[in-house]
Amino acid sequence: MKFTSLLALGLVFGSTFLASAPVKAAQHRATRLGNPATRFAPPLVTAEDLRERFRDPQLQPDIASVLQQWEWTGNLDDLYQAAESQEITEIRVPVGTTLPFMSSRERGAPICLRDVLWAGAEPFPAFVFHFTSKGRRYRCITPKACSNFYLEDLGADVRRGLTLKCQTLDKALIGQKVKACFHLGNTGNVAESQVNVELPIPEGMQVVEATMNGRVDKDRVRWEIPSLAPNDAAQVCVVFTALGPGPISLRPIARSDDVSEVRCFCETKFEGIPAILIETQDDPDPIQLGETTTYTLRVTNQGTAEGTQIRLQCQLPEEQEFVSASGSTAVQANAGLVVMEVLPSLAPKAVASWQVVVKALKAGDVRFKIELSSDQFEKPISREESTHQY
Numbered sequence: 001m002k003f004t005s006l007l008a009l010g011l012v013f014g015s016t017f018l019a020s021a022p023v024k025a026a027q028h029r030a031t032r033l034g035n036p037a038t039r040f041a042p043p044l045v046t047a048e049d050l051r052e053r054f055r056d057p058q059l060q061p062d063i064a065s066v067l068q069q070w071e072w073t074g075n076l077d078d079l080y081q082a083a084e085s086q087e088i089t090e091i092r093v094p095v096g097t098t099l100p101f102m103s104s105r106e107r108g109a110p111i112c113l114r115d116v117l118w119a120g121a122e123p124f125p126a127f128v129f130h131f132t133s134k135g136r137r138y139r140c141i142t143p144k145a146c147s148n149f150y151l152e153d154l155g156a157d158v159r160r161g162l163t164l165k166c167q168t169l170d171k172a173l174i175g176q177k178v179k180a181c182f183h184l185g186n187t188g189n190v191a192e193s194q195v196n197v198e199l200p201i202p203e204g205m206q207v208v209e210a211t212m213n214g215r216v217d218k219d220r221v222r223w224e225i226p227s228l229a230p231n232d233a234a235q236v237c238v239v240f241t242a243l244g245p246g247p248i249s250l251r252p253i254a255r256s257d258d259v260s261e262v263r264c265f266c267e268t269k270f271e272g273i274p275a276i277l278i279e280t281q282d283d284p285d286p287i288q289l290g291e292t293t294t295y296t297l298r299v300t301n302q303g304t305a306e307g308t309q310i311r312l313q314c315q316l317p318e319e320q321e322f323v324s325a326s327g328s329t330a331v332q333a334n335a336g337l338v339v340m341e342v343l344p345s346l347a348p349k350a351v352a353s354w355q356v357v358v359k360a361l362k363a364g365d366v367r368f369k370i371e372l373s374s375d376q377f378e379k380p381i382s383r384e385e386s387t388h389q390y
Contacts, residue, residue, distance in 0.1 A: 027098075028116045033124055034145035040066075040103045040110070041147035047088035050127045053147055054083035062110035063149075066103040069112035072151065074133035079140065082131030092123035093141065102150045116150075132157045135189065161187035162195070162228075164254045166266035174242055174270050174304040177208055181237040182252045182264070186228045192256040195225040197236055199252045208239040228256075242270035245304065272305025272348060274376035278383045282368065286388035287360050292323055293387060295356045295368055299346065307346040308375045312354070314338040315369040319362040319389060327354025360389040 034043065040062070041053050053059055064076055093099075099116040118124065126143045137154040168180035182199070186192050199221040201207060207216050214223045214236060223236040242248050247269045255261040279298040287293045295314070301307045316322060316336040325331035329341040331354065343352055358368070366387050373380040 026115075028102075028113050029119050030102075030116055031120050033120070033143050033148070038105050039146035039148060040105060044127060044142065044144045044147055047127060050088055050129075050142055050147075051083055053142070053149075054080055063103070065110045066101075066112045066149075067151075070101050070114075070151075074136065074138065078131055078133035079138075082129055083140070086129040086131060088127050088129045090125060091128050091141070092125055093118060093143070094123045095120060099141075099150050100152060102148045104148055130154075156189075158190055159188045160190060160192065160256075160259050162192065162254055162256060162259050162262050163187055164197070164252060164262045164264045166250055166252060166264045168250065168266050169268050171269050171271060172242070174245060174272050176270075177239055177241050178268050179237055179239050180250055180266065180268070181235050182254075183233060183235050184225070184228065184254055185233045186230055188259075189230050191230060192228045192259060193226065195228050195234075195254065195256045197223040197225070197252055197254045199238060199250060202249055202251075204243050204246065205248045206241050206243055208241060210239075211237040214238065242268075245270055245272045273303045274305045274307060274374075275301070275303030276307055276310075276346075276372065276374065276377070276381060277302050278370060278372055278381060280368070280370060280383055280385040282385055282387045286390055288390060289360050289363060292357055292359045295358065295385060297327070297354045297356070297370060299343075299352045299372065301346045301348050301350050304348050305376065306348065308344065310343040310346055310352070310372065310374045312340040312343075312370065312372050314356055315371075316358060317366040317368065319360065319364050319366045320358040320368070320387075321361050323357040323359055325354065325356045328352035329354075331356070360387075363390050365389075 041059060044050055054063070095118060097118045099118065102113045102116045104111050104113050124143050124145065126141050128139055128141045130137065130139050135157050137157045139152040139154055140149060141152065142149040163185040165183040166180065167183065169178050172178045182197060184195065184197060201219055201221065207221060210216055210221050212223055214221050221238055225234050228234055247267050249265065249267045251263060251265050253261050253263050277300040281296045282293050284293055297312065299310065299312065316338065322333040322336070322338060325333065325338060327340065329343050332339050338356055340354055346352055366389055368385040368387060370383045371380045
């Protein structure tokens, strides 16, 4: 083995042998690998051989010594774990490559040779794997002929990532204003610039306002966040309501200059509000004994929810006699009780009506009573219509 400045473990250098290693020595010029006296460990044949070297408890203190001499600030466990688990590939290091350092031995002791120029006759074969430690990326290269490993610093470990979460009410009533917020997080280790969040506006949704200077277009809401620092978060919100019953599905999208889009989903189910109006009118009023009057009953669904199983009945006062009835459903009368057949459903804003004809039997200020019930109300709704008979 030949040297220009330091005994090189498994390397051949220049022509002059130096017994001691000067600090900050001149560049080492290596021309051959594999000298048994200076190689770091036995030659390598397979990738498993390399894994064995890094897991060898007798060799690990020497690895640590070399890296300490190199003043490496990474974590040894990261190196060992990568050697055990990361993919190991083969490369050929070209002639003329300058290595930042290389492990070697001098009289059996581990040493770190700095600034090594490979000046052999041809590229040397080596195993390589990658790993990250303390925020920096490295490539570990080990020549097959001598196990003289070295690390290449590939720079900061740039990790990019965005998260997006959606939060809103599970249920709401039609006409109610609902606030939905989208939580954006930077899970990377670098700032993200020009982060955009957009919300396609689904059918049936009406946007009331958008926070954080959100721009409301015809079919979507857009927000722009100039910069989002690592581990930082931002929140944008939209206030909306629904034009009708059913689910409003929110599917926002976030992206930045360097991160492809991320998506999330949340949903608010809008339900209608039941509201039934009963109106009665008698015509004519007042009436003479023996004459008839007609009560018109109008049931209007003023709410935004469908009315179902609407049941209506009328109680005639003893001063009146049932004559006839007709309307949205069939009518039956028995001993002063007039019962309308069940109306299965009444859509929002729809109207159902009935007419009940009665005859005046006795004079007085009488009360025609109506009672309505449906699936939407726990207690019946009652009304009275006053008629003067003389």
